[in-house]
Amino acid sequence: MTDGSESGDVEHGENDGDRFDRLPATEAERNVAGRPTRQAVLEYWQDRFGVPPETFEDHTFWERGSGKIWVFYGDLPSPVHIEALGMTFLRTRQEHWKPTLEAVQRFGHHAEANVMHLSSEQARTFLAGDDQEIEWDGDWGYLIVTHDLAGEREPLGVGLYVHGELRSQVPKGRRREL
Numbered sequence: 001m002t003d004g005s006e007s008g009d010v011e012h013g014e015n016d017g018d019r020f021d022r023l024p025a026t027e028a029e030r031n032v033a034g035r036p037t038r039q040a041v042l043e044y045w046q047d048r049f050g051v052p053p054e055t056f057e058d059h060t061f062w063e064r065g066s067g068k069i070w071v072f073y074g075d076l077p078s079p080v081h082i083e084a085l086g087m088t089f090l091r092t093r094q095e096h097w098k099p100t101l102e103a104v105q106r107f108g109h110h111a112e113a114n115v116m117h118l119s120s121e122q123a124r125t126f127l128a129g130d131d132q133e134i135e136w137d138g139d140w141g142y143l144i145v146t147h148d149l150a151g152e153r154e155p156l157g158v159g160l161y162v163h164g165e166l167r168s169q170v171p172k173g174r175r176r177e178l
Helices: 008-012 037-051 103-109 119-126
Strands: 020-022 059-064 068-074 087-091 113-119 141-149 150-162 165-168
Touching: 037 059, 037 103, 037 141, 037 165, 087 103, 103 141, 103 150, 113 150, 119 150
Parallel strands: 113 141
Antiparallel strands: 020 059, 059 068, 068 087, 141 150, 150 165
């Protein structure tokens, strides 16, 4: 596994929506303005959700276009000119970074912070894409939303918590009435 030091970022200097470029390991290796680093992505998941960096030890992070971060189990030379690589993971070119539903469902069970656990009725409302008022004493912002399934805490998706309200971030095509 590489530490990202062979990043295509050093060679190419700009975002290109037609290729994947591996994230540089650190800021010192960054050549594309605004491109996040592997270190920053790992710190975000650890600081925001308590997910240990070693969770992603065998994964590489890639940017395609501007701020669309993908995670891939394994390694490839960078850049890569293909349509998809791994799964979408994080949106970074906005004020607050936002994990994707796929990332939360895949890695959210490692989270120890900013996890909101919902009752059955609350989970139904969340999965339908509806917002709901919920009292919670945790941080505002993007959260990992969970519910018990088969006796285990399972991540359902991403919620945005502001002003006492949980706003469902379940994409319209993935919403379900249960």
